[in-house]
Amino acid sequence: MDAVIQLLVNGALMGCIYALITLGLSLIFGVMNIVNFAHGDLVMISMYMAFWMGSYMGLDASLTPLITFPMLFLLGIGIYYALIDRTLRQKYVTQIAVTVGLMTFLRAVAQLAWKAQPRSLPYSLISGNFQIGSATIMTSRLISALVSVLVIVLVALFLSRTWPGRAIRAVSDDLDASSLVGVNQKATYALAFGLGSALTAIAGGMLMTFQQVDPTMGLRFGLLSWCVLALTGLGSISGLLISGIIVGCAEALAMGFWDPRARLLVVYLIFILVLWLRPRGVFGRK
Amino acid sequence: MQNNFILQVENITKKFGNLVAVNNVSLNVVQGEIVGLIGPNGAGKTTLFNVISGLFPPERGRVIFKGKDVTRVVPHVICKMGMSRTFQVTRAFASMSVEDAIRVGAYNRHTNKETLEIVNEVIQFCDLGKLRRRKCADLGLAALRRVELARALATEPDLLLLDEAGAGLNPSELGNLMDILKEVNREKGITLFVVEHVMQMVMGLCQRIFVLDAGELIATGAPEEISQNPRVIEAYLGKRAIR
Ligand SMILES: Nc1ncnc2c1ncn2[C@@H]1O[C@H](COP(=O)(O)OP(=O)(O)OP(=O)(O)O)[C@@H](O)[C@H]1O
Ligand SMILES: [Mg+2]
Numbered sequence: 001m002d003a004v005i006q007l008l009v010n011g012a013l014m015g016c017i018y019a020l021i022t023l024g025l026s027l028i029f030g031v032m033n034i035v036n037f038a039h040g041d042l043v044m045i046s047m048y049m050a051f052w053m054g055s056y057m058g059l060d061a062s063l064t065p066l067i068t069f070p071m072l073f074l075l076g077i078g079i080y081y082a083l084i085d086r087t088l089r090q091k092y093v094t095q096i097a098v099t100v101g102l103m104t105f106l107r108a109v110a111q112l113a114w115k116a117q118p119r120s121l122p123y124s125l126i127s128g129n130f131q132i133g134s135a136t137i138m139t140s141r142l143i144s145a146l147v148s149v150l151v152i153v154l155v156a157l158f159l160s161r162t163w164p165g166r167a168i169r170a171v172s173d174d175l176d177a178s179s180l181v182g183v184n185q186k187a188t189y190a191l192a193f194g195l196g197s198a199l200t201a202i203a204g205g206m207l208m209t210f211q212q213v214d215p216t217m218g219l220r221f222g223l224l225s226w227c228v229l230a231l232t233g234l235g236s237i238s239g240l241l242i243s244g245i246i247v248g249c250a251e252a253l254a255m256g257f258w259d260p261r262a263r264l265l266v267v268y269l270i271f272i273l274v275l276w277l278r279p280r281g282v283f284g285r286k
Numbered sequence: 287m288q289n290n291f292i293l294q295v296e297n298i299t300k301k302f303g304n305l306v307a308v309n310n311v312s313l314n315v316v317q318g319e320i321v322g323l324i325g326p327n328g329a330g331k332t333t334l335f336n337v338i339s340g341l342f343p344p345e346r347g348r349v350i351f352k353g354k355d356v357t358r359v360v361p362h363v364i365c366k367m368g369m370s371r372t373f374q375v376t377r378a379f380a381s382m383s384v385e386d387a388i389r390v391g392a393y394n395r396h397t398n399k400e401t402l403e404i405v406n407e408v409i410q411f412c413d414l415g416k417l418r419r420r421k422c423a424d425l426g427l428a429a430l431r432r433v434e435l436a437r438a439l440a441t442e443p444d445l446l447l448l449d450e451a452g453a454g455l456n457p458s459e460l461g462n463l464m465d466i467l468k469e470v471n472r473e474k475g476i477t478l479f480v481v482e483h484v485m486q487m488v489m490g491l492c493q494r495i496f497v498l499d500a501g502e503l504i505a506t507g508a509p510e511e512i513s514q515n516p517r518v519i520e521a522y523l524g525k526r527a528i529r
Pocket of ligand 2 (some may be wrong): 331333
């Protein structure tokens, strides 16, 4: 029993980070209907950037998002204008080819730059652990989860209360109608893509406080975020958190009771099951 | 501007594959007037509106708005220049509240702080006070049409295109809408260009009417002239009515 609780605690904390990663994916998919296969690899790139700043600049991983967030935001905007904007009116296959190509490219760059072996940072400001009942809680995981939840709430507020946030929602509801009342489609799409990408910087930085990174990691985060998004559907922030936690717990239980190598298999099973039973997600609108 | 035309449509042709939806249409709208565009189903009215508002680039011809060629200008820039519109099939922002949807329009000319004031004014004008916090997806047709009108008004246009704003409304809702539109024209000085099937509304509202049939402009004139024009009667009732 204690073992189960311990696994669930770890899974739930990880799940909050998954929810944050998925928020970025969901923003991009919800607004411009683009399946960004490179999203997981942006998380991987963010982690490497955190590793790099940690080892060469001595910056703590948890603080790297202060620098990587604006960098990933600009990278996202660049990707939008260079690649995505041109494919919006193309066939679905073309869009898939472009983001899959980007994914392969990012992975190859990481392999060239950092070789294949996993990297991690020796320590973080937030370290140690404490006990609640029978469960041991790693401070770094707890803080990462809290930061994720906080950022998710901030993004939700941004979307509901600000001018650019309302523009993003309007464009995702009805592109033509919004452009005819003055919303700049390209700028709004670029903003959504930039923000969606930048959110991976926060996830990546926090993950590096307790995890290692390797160039194939993007695959795992990509699949995880697709699974969480499928479970959530579009447009529900609380649903996003719940789905993230469900997937995180399922993954943790699979690792604990079955085989660590089964983690992705379980995620994939949930993904298929949801697509089969509830193709519009469990928590979303429509 | 040398003349007082707010909108000039010059030889517009729009095709969908082999179908010529709008065929060499030219027309002018004078600053401050209310003009109507009528015609049987499939005549090309909505398509012409889509060309004017920048959604569809035409194969031929030019659209001149306030003396500037806007034929290939993107919709949000045309909106900034002072043109907005509503849709035949309502397209309010489904997931947003009435207030937020209108606010999106208000950002066209105002900063965040000022928009609230505009939104309040427009909401009052269109009688949406009770519905302001409701979600657009939950509203009925008459309310949605008013939300679309309010959203367009919030952009502070000089020219407003209304595509069948009266369709599906009952007589009292229609009366309400006509009152609002007359006020929009008289008090805000907004030029109205309306596509309409409801004859009562066209006749009661418009000073001039254009008639489109199978993509071609077949008549222009005051409402009384139009209702007696044999070509118009033919287009609406079929050839047999003439013989
Ligand atoms: N996006 C499109 N693609 C292909 N054909 C279209 C498209 N939009 C309109 N058409 C065709 O163009 C013609 C004109 O359509 P349009 O919607 O402009 O007519 P309308 O006068 O607005 O009719 P209604 O009174 O039914 O609204 C029709 O034959 C229609 O089928
Ligand atoms: Mg129409």
